[in-house]
Amino acid sequence: MGGMRGHPTLVTVAATAALLACASCSGTSEPAPGAHQSSAATTPTTTAPAGPLTLTRGPGFDRTGAFTPLMTCDDPGDHSPGLNFANVPPGTRELALTMVDLDVHKIHWLQLGIRPSAHGITAHQLLPGAREALNDFGEATYDGPCPPHGSTHRYQLTLYALHAPMPASFDGSTPPAKTLEEIKRRAFASAVLVAPYTRR
Numbered sequence: 001m002g003g004m005r006g007h008p009t010l011v012t013v014a015a016t017a018a019l020l021a022c023a024s025c026s027g028t029s030e031p032a033p034g035a036h037q038s039s040a041a042t043t044p045t046t047t048a049p050a051g052p053l054t055l056t057r058g059p060g061f062d063r064t065g066a067f068t069p070l071m072t073c074d075d076p077g078d079h080s081p082g083l084n085f086a087n088v089p090p091g092t093r094e095l096a097l098t099m100v101d102l103d104v105h106k107i108h109w110l111q112l113g114i115r116p117s118a119h120g121i122t123a124h125q126l127l128p129g130a131r132e133a134l135n136d137f138g139e140a141t142y143d144g145p146c147p148p149h150g151s152t153h154r155y156q157l158t159l160y161a162l163h164a165p166m167p168a169s170f171d172g173s174t175p176p177a178k179t180l181e182e183i184k185r186r187a188f189a190s191a192v193l194v195a196p197y198t199r200r
Contacts, residue, residue, distance in 0.1 A: 051087050055159040055191035058082025059123045067155070067197040071123075073146035074199065080109065080142035082123035085159060089189050092116040092161040096183045101145070102194070103153040107136040107176040108143045110183075112166045133170055133179045140172030145197035152198040160187040 060071040060081030071081050088095065095116055099109035110133040111126075118127055126132070137143045147153035164186050170179050 053089060053159065053161055053189045053191040054084075054086040055157060055193050056084045056086070057193065057195070058084050058120060061195060065195055067145050067195050072144040072197055072199070075144075077124070078142070078144045079124035080121075080144070081157075082121060083157065083159075084120040085118060085191075088116050088118075089161050091163060091188075094162045094165040096160045096162060096166065096187070097121070098156075098158045098160070098180060098183065099142075100156050100158075100180075101147075101153050102156050103147070107180060108145070108155065109141075109157075110135055110176060110179050111142075112170060112179075112183075116161070131171065134172050134174055134176050136176050145199075147197060147199045149199050152196050154194050154196050156192060156194050159191045160184070161189040162186040163188050 057065060058081065060068055060079065062068050067081070069075050070077060070079050072078065083097070085095070093116065094112070095114035095118060097109070097111040097114060098107065100107050111121075111130055112133055113130045114121070114127060115129055121127060121130075132140045132142065134140050135143055145153060145155055160183050162183070166179075166182065166186065170182060
């Protein structure tokens with residue numbers, strides 16, 4: 001899920017040019033969020049992250065950070081949102097993603113088997129190897145925000161780094177609370193974002 005500032009003086013032009021030249025020598029690049037990776041879901045990360053595990057908004061949210069209607073029950077598609085991951089910690093064997101309505105404590109989404117090399121997920125797509133488990137609406141899929149008309153609910157999306165992959169037995173028939181409990185038991189790092197949705 002800043003611009004350059006300042007105006008260099010004549011004294012610092014040469015130093016700035018040297019720094020820019022040096023920066024071009026070390027150019028590291030990362031694939032765009034949602035890009036397909038070749039690593040298996042069980043391959044642990046080996047590069048030290050720059051900071052704590054991070055989850056940020058991708059497509060599917062407006063400028064205020066709220067869900068757009070396309071990602072909710074107000075649209076026939078009810079698409080899942082795009083999300084960006086960063087700083088997956090070393091030792092992660094698998095990532096898991098959850099979405100819970102904080103106002104009524106309903107589990108809307110449980111996604112397992114996300115490879116630790118992933119930089120995010122594309123809206124309305126499932127990465128190779130990932131799977132969706134049963135939610136509180138009786139479906140093994142994403143069910144978007146759907147508060148009563150005229151009300152606003154808050155939805156917590158959480159990305160978990162797991163020290164061990166979730167067993168294949170956690171699937172479309174496992175009670176959602178049990179799946180969420182097991183995700184938390186295996187997690188050693190997590191990142192959270194909360195997005196509201198107001199239903200007209």
